[in-house]
Amino acid sequence: MAKKQTRKSRKKPVKQRRSWWGLLFKLALVGVVLMGIFGIYLDGQVKERFEGQKWALPALVYSRPLELFPGQKLSHAQMLRELKLLNYRKVANPGRPGEYSVTNSRIEIHRRSFNFSDGAEAARSILLTFEGQRLKRMQNPGNGRELGYARMDPVLLDRLNVEKREDRLLVRLDQVPPLLVTALLTVEDRDFYQHDGVSPLAILRALVVNIKAGRTVQGGSTLTQQLAKNFFLTQDRSLWRKIQEAYMALIIDFRYEKDEILEAYLNEVYLGQNGAQGVYGFGLASYFYFGLPLNELNPDQIALMVALVKGPSYYDPWRNAERAQERRDLVLRLLANDGHIDRKAYEQASNAPLQLIERGRMGYGRTPGFMGLLRQELKDRFGADFLRQNGLKIFSSLDPIAQHSAEQAVVEQLKQLRANTKKSDLEAAMVVTNWRKGEVSAVVGGADPSFAGFNRALSARRPIGSLIKPPVYAQALANGYTLGSAIKDEPISLRSDSGQVWRPNNYDRQFRGQVLLVDALAKSLNVPTVNLGMAVGLDKVIDGLKRLGVEQPIPAYPSLMLGTLELTPLEVNQMYLTLANQGLYQQLTSIRAIQDDQGELLYQHSAKAVRVLEPEAGYLTLYGMTRVVGGGTAAHLAARFPNRVMAGKTGTTNDLRDTWYAGLDNEELVSVWVGRDDNGVTGLTGSSGALRVYSRYLDGRGVDSLDLTAPAGIDQVNFALSDGMPADPRCEQTRLLPAKSADLPGLRDCRPIVPTLPEAGEQIGDWLKDIFNFAR
Numbered sequence: 189m190a191k192k193q194t195r196k197s198r199k200k201p202v203k204q205r206r207s208w209w210g211l212l213f214k215l216a217l218v219g220v221v222l223m224g225i226f227g228i229y230l231d232g233q234v235k236e237r238f239e240g241q242k243w244a245l246p247a248l249v250y251s252r253p254l255e256l257f258p259g260q261k262l263s264h265a266q267m268l269r270e271l272k273l274l275n276y277r278k279v280a281n282p283g284r285p286g287e288y289s290v291t292n293s294r295i296e297i298h299r300r301s302f303n304f305s306d307g308a309e310a311a312r313s314i315l316l317t318f319e320g321q322r323l324k325r326m327q328n329p330g331n332g333r334e335l336g337y338a339r340m341d342p343v344l345l346d347r348l349n350v351e352k353r354e355d356r357l358l359v360r361l362d363q364v365p366p367l368l369v370t371a372l373l374t375v376e377d378r379d380f381y382q383h384d385g386v387s388p389l390a391i392l393r394a395l396v397v398n399i400k401a402g403r404t405v406q407g408g409s410t411l412t413q414q415l416a417k418n419f420f421l422t423q424d425r426s427l428w429r430k431i432q433e434a435y436m437a438l439i440i441d442f443r444y445e446k447d448e449i450l451e452a453y454l455n456e457v458y459l460g461q462n463g464a465q466g467v468y469g470f471g472l473a474s475y476f477y478f479g480l481p482l483n484e485l486n487p488d489q490i491a492l493m494v495a496l497v498k499g500p501s502y503y504d505p506w507r508n509a510e511r512a513q514e515r516r517d518l519v520l521r522l523l524a525n526d527g528h529i530d531r532k533a534y535e536q537a538s539n540a541p542l543q544l545i546e547r548g549r550m551g552y553g554r555t556p557g558f559m560g561l562l563r564q565e566l567k568d569r570f571g572a573d574f575l576r577q578n579g580l581k582i583f584s585s586l587d588p589i590a591q592h593s594a595e596q597a598v599v600e601q602l603k604q605l606r607a608n609t610k611k612s613d614l615e616a617a618m619v620v621t622n623w624r625k626g627e628v629s630a631v632v633g634g635a636d637p638s639f640a641g642f643n644r645a646l647s648a649r650r651p652i653g654s655l656i657k658p659p660v661y662a663q664a665l666a667n668g669y670t671l672g673s674a675i676k677d678e679p680i681s682l683r684s685d686s687g688q689v690w691r692p693n694n695y696d697r698q699f700r701g702q703v704l705l706v707d708a709l710a711k712s713l714n715v716p717t718v719n720l721g722m723a724v725g726l727d728k729v730i731d732g733l734k735r736l737g738v739e740q741p742i743p744a745y746p747s748l749m750l751g752t753l754e755l756t757p758l759e760v761n762q763m764y765l766t767l768a769n770q771g772l773y774q775q776l777t778s779i780r781a782i783q784d785d786q787g788e789l790l791y792q793h794s795a796k797a798v799r800v801l802e803p804e805a806g807y808l809t810l811y812g813m814t815r816v817v818g819g820g821t822a823a824h825l826a827a828r829f830p831n832r833v834m835a836g837k838t839g840t841t842n843d844l845r846d847t848w849y850a851g852l853d854n855e856e857l858v859s860v861w862v863g864r865d866d867n868g869v870t871g872l873t874g875s876s877g878a879l880r881v882y883s884r885y886l887d888g889r890g891v892d893s894l895d896l897t898a899p900a901g902i903d904q905v906n907f908a909l910s911d912g913m914p915a916d917p918r919c920e921q922t923r924l925l926p927a928k929s930a931d932l933p934g935l936r937d938c939r940p941i942v943p944t945l946p947e948a949g950e951q952i953g954d955w956l957k958d959i960f961n962f963a964r
Contacts, residue, residue, distance in 0.1 A: 242452065243468075245358055245785065246347035247580035249562065251588050252629075252780065253304060254340040256316065258325055261855070261890050264318040266589050267295055273343045273588050274300075275479040275545075285311040286484045293318050296329050300481070302341035305583045305781035305789065314338050321890040343588050344475070346559055348575050355462065358579060358785075359471035359482055361451040367487060368470065369450070370528050371494040375519055377411040380450070385412040385441030386434045412437040415453045459493065460500045462548055467500075477505065479545040487529055488537035491519040506547050513542060556640035557633035558586050561758070562778045564646070569779075570791075579785030585627035585778050590620045590856070590889060594630040595637040597885035602635050605862065605880065609871045616862045616881060617644035619761045623857040626765065626774035626795050631758075645757045650846045650863060653751035653839035654712045654821075654874065655760060658767055658809055660721045660749055661709050663732040666805035667724055670932070671706040671812060671925040672907025672914075675716040678702075682718075682746050692718050692750060695840070695873075704912060706925060709812040710820030712838060714750055721749035735800035737762040737773060751839060761859040764850045767809055768835075768857050770899070771801030803899040804928045810835055810896060811926055821875050822851070828883055833894040836882075838874030845869055847877030854892035858882055903929040 254270055256262070271288055279287045282298040289296045294317050301311040314335065317325040326335040349355055361369075373380050379387050387410050409417070416436035440449060455469040460476055467476045470493055474482040478489055485493070495515035496503050505512035517538045524534040562584055566574055598616045606614050620630035633643035642648075665671070677700040682690045694714050708716035721729050729749070730742045742753060755763070758776070766773045774797045782791040813835035816822045821838040836851030846863045847870060860878040863870055870877060906922035908915035915922050919938035 243356060243358070243455065243578075244349075244354070245579035246349040246355060247575050247577075247582055248344060248357075249346045249348060249559070249582045249584055250342035251345055251584060251586045252627075253302075253342045254589075256314070256323060256326060256338045256340065257336060258323060260323040261321060261892050262318075262323045262589075263321045263890065264293065264295070267316065267318070267323075269592060270340065270343075270589060271295075271297070274341065277484075282313065284484070286480065297340075299338070300341045300484075303787060304339075304342075305581075305783060305792070309339075312338070342583065345584065345586060346554060348563070348582075349465070353464070353466060354468050355465045355472060356455060356468040357471035357475065358455055359469065361447055361454070363483060364454060364470065365483055365485060365490060367523075367528065368482070368485070368490045368494065369454075371490055371519055371523055372411075372454075372497070374522050374526060374528070375494055376414075376497060380411055381446055383410060383441075385437035385439075386410060410437060411453050412441050412449055415449065415456060416440060418456050418458070419452075457497055458500060459496050460504070477544055479549065486537065486540070487523075487533055488516065488520070488540040489543065491523070491537065492516040492542065495519050505542050505544055509542060516542075554638070554640070555586065555591055555631070557631035557637065557643055557645055558584070558591065558628070558778065560633065560640075560643045560646055561628060561631055565778050577784065580790075581783040581787075582779060583781040583783075585622070585625075585629060585780055587620075587622075587629040591630040591632075593885055593888035594618050594620055594632045594858075596888055597881050598632045598635065598637060601881045601884040602862070605872065605877060611864070611868075611870065613864055613866070613868075614862060614870060615644060615865055616860065616878075617648065617757045618858065618860050618881065618885070619645050619757045620885075621761050621765060621776060621857045622855060623765050623768040623852060624855065626776055626797075627780070628758075628776055628778045629856065644861065647756060648861070648865075649754040649756050649759075650861060650867075651752055651841045652755050652760060653841040653846060653848055654714075655764075655837055655839035655848050655850055656749065656751040656753055657709060657712060657717050658813055658837050659733055659736055659763065660717060660724070660729055661705065661812060662736075662767065662801060662805055662809040663728050664705070664720050664724050665808045666732075666802055667728065668931070669705060669720070669724075670905075670907065670912070670927045671704070671808055672905070672912045672923060672927065673705045674702045674910075674912035675705055675708050676702050676719050677708070677713060677716045680715060680719065682722075684745075690746060692747075704907065704909070704923060704925075706812050706815055706923075710815040710818075712816070712821045718746060718749045722746060732801070733763070735773065736766045737775075751841065757859045757861045760848070760850055760861075761857060764837075764852070764857055764859065766800060767806065767813070768852050769797065770803050770806030770810060771799060772797040772806075773800045774798070804902060807896070807899055807902060808926060808928075813837055814894065814896065817851070822849070822879055824875060824879060825851070825883060825886075829886060829891050831893075832891045833896065834891065835894055835896075836879075838879055840873040843869050844871055844873060847872045847874050849874055849878035849882050851879075851882050852894065853886075854894045856889070856892075858885060860885075898926060901928055901930055902926050905929055905932060 268290065276286050276288050276297070279289060282288050282296055285298050285300040287298045294315065296313065296315045298313050299311060302309060313329050315327040315329040316323060326338065327333065328335060347355060379389065413434060455471065458466055458468055459470065459473040460467040462476060467473050471482055473493055474480055474485060477493070478485065492505065492512065495512065495518070498515065502508070503512045503515050520529070520534055520538050523529045524531065598618055602614060602616050606612050615635050617634060618630070618632040619628065621628050631645050633645045679699060680692065684690065692714050695712070699715065703713060703716055705720070726744050726746070726748065730744060733742055738755070738759065742748065745752065762776050765776065774795055777793050779791070780793050781789060784790050814833060816838070817825050817834045817836050822836050825834055825836070834851060834853050836849060839848030840846070845867055846861065848861055850857070850859045852858070860881045862872060862877040862881060903926070904924055905914055905927040906917045906924050907913065909921045909923060914932050914935055916935050916938050
């Protein structure tokens with residue numbers, strides 16, 4: 189019995205082993221099912237990301253493209269600055285897009301290709317010849333053929349991000365230099381096109397290297413694994429994260445083509461930090477480090493970018509230049525050893541400096557004054573969520589040459605004004621527009637143009653002083669007055685409904701009895717202006733201001749005639765734009781066109797002008813403003829820029845608190861304010877303050893003499909100085925002025941004064957003596 193029991197007890201372990209194997213099989217089966225379910229889940233995540241919108245791409249904002257044509261107001265120095273903003277490279281013989289050569293009077297440019305809002309243009313070569321402030325000649329440098337028109341690629345101004353932590357510039361694989369792809373695969377994943385997303389050989393190779401080194405010096409992750417980690421996972425170094433990474437890499441490789449995976453990696457890889465935003469992808473990194481498009485990088489620049497993949501912070505070339513250069517040179521050696529670059533190219537590249545731009549500039553850099561205007565216009569036109577659309581291209585009207593000249597004028601002249609007045613808190617703002625197109629060309633929001641805070645050009649409403657006068661005179665000229673009308677300049681008293689008495693005075697506290705209307709405007713006389721405005725009627729003046737573009741409520745007080753109305757520099761520019769166009773109103777804009785991420789046109793600005801003031805009155809007002817410059821309160825400009833026709837108006841407020849100038853030449857209208865944020869006294873007038881900033885602007889920008897063409901019905905008429913009526917200059921002292929002749933009375937009767945003939949017998953000598961006496 190004992191033996192039988194022993195046999196039975198020996199059979200029990202076999203059953204236990206079988207049950208364990210069964211359990212393990214079942215657990216494995218459950219594991220496979222779970223892994224399958226998990227794989228389906230991961231597959232869904234991969235598919236959603238890869239086949240949907242991979243990234244929240246910023247809206248790209250471009251400047252206007254610089255248009256080139258013979259005779260254009262463009263100096264040799266200004267063209268060089270434009271090329272600098274575009275990060276063109278100076279070479280001996282331009283052979284690649286983005287290169288130029290220069291002599292004393294010529295610049296040869298190999299312009300980049302660009303997809304403009306109205307169509308793509310291929311790269312081309314242009315030879316420019318300059319003379320003074322003008323572009324004299326344009327030629328094809330290959331055959332010498334004369335060219336009539338060309339345009340440069342626009343400057344990339346900014347990226348408007350919805351995603352605050354990431355910034356990238358999407359590039360397609362065919363836009364990436366082949367050497368960059370080769371270098372990336374050589375350093376990071378040699379077997380990329382052979383493995384299935386995970387490379388066991390790479391893992392083993394890394395394991396051996398790490399064991400020998402006694403620490404982790406090499407990773408075994410493929411580009412596909414790195415992409416899976418960056419797209420879907422955290423930076424956690426746990427085993428579970430590595431398992432997920434490998435699993436997702438297998439799914440990605442199974443589902444998608446290698447080129448599609450590579451393109452996603454090129455746009456997803458983290459390559460640096462720009463303030464609070466990460467720099468992702470080689471497209472943006474190229475601008476971040478070198479200020480250049482990706483396809484214009486040299487081998488040494490390509491090698492540095494690939495070197496940064498290993499650790500953008502550790503190899504940060506601005507903070508750790510030596511470390512970054514060593515890593516760059518390692519990449520170059522690997523390329524040379526594998527025969528991807530020859531020995532000469534290797535030596536040249538490894539001896540090159542890092543060639544970095546200033547950190548955070550990315551080419552042209554920010555223009556906070558203008559960008560504030562553009563953001564507000566986008567919101568007003570298209571709504572607050574418009575920028576959430578992916579990859580928009582916004583073609584703005586900003587002119588980098590005008591912007592640079594405006595910034596220089598404000599900074600340099602304000603420094604001088606602060607020194608002259610001993611007031612260190614003087615501030616300024618400037619708006620420059622193309623008055624023919626109704627486009628904003630430049631905005632400076634304060635003494636520090638780079639400051640992104642309070643924008644005085646858009647937000648600081650201040651009394652405009654004598655800038656109100658041209659609109660007042662325009663209404664008078666539209667209601668029967670002429671430039672020769674005699675206006676009273678005598679002491680007046682006006683009583684308000686509350687019983688208060690207002691006694692306006694001229695700036696010089698002198699009274700002239702009466703003056704011609706054109707002189708009252710040119711000399712900015714207050715009393716004649718009040719008399720004129722009251723005679724025309726406050727209601728008509730207010731209605732005229734609204735039609736010129738003033739949108740805010742306007743109080744109906746006589747003091748309105750002397751500029752108690754408060755406007756911003758932008759609003760002043762809008763009002764004067766209508767006067768510049770001789771009575772045609774058009775809304776100012778900072779946007780020319782907008783494309784979606786596929787290059788389809790979403791918006792195209794179309795200038796629409798509305799007649800709000802009869803052309804004769806518009807022309808005569810503008811003529812009167814030329815007399816402000818020719819011999820009035822802005823005569824400083826006539827002395828600085830002789831033989832140039834310009835129009836403008838100075839403005840000064842009570843106690844010399846605000847100083848204004850609005851001026852135009854044949855192309856640009858500029859409004860300038862100088863004052864203090866606390867509304868304190870500046871000690872400056874429009875002539876000694878804001879006008880000097882405008883004058884400094886013209887020093888850098890140049891002047892296009894105003895071509896003032898009279899509309900039909902305007903003739904030159906002699907007006908009597910005594911009463912402002914049409915008169916015969918042979919009979920009375922007169923002024924020759926333009927006027928709408930059809931509305932004028934005829935010349936009054938008079939007997940011309942002529943010398944009498946000598947009587948018979950009078951000596952010839954006496955007759956000649958009488959002539960000379962008469963001539964005196």
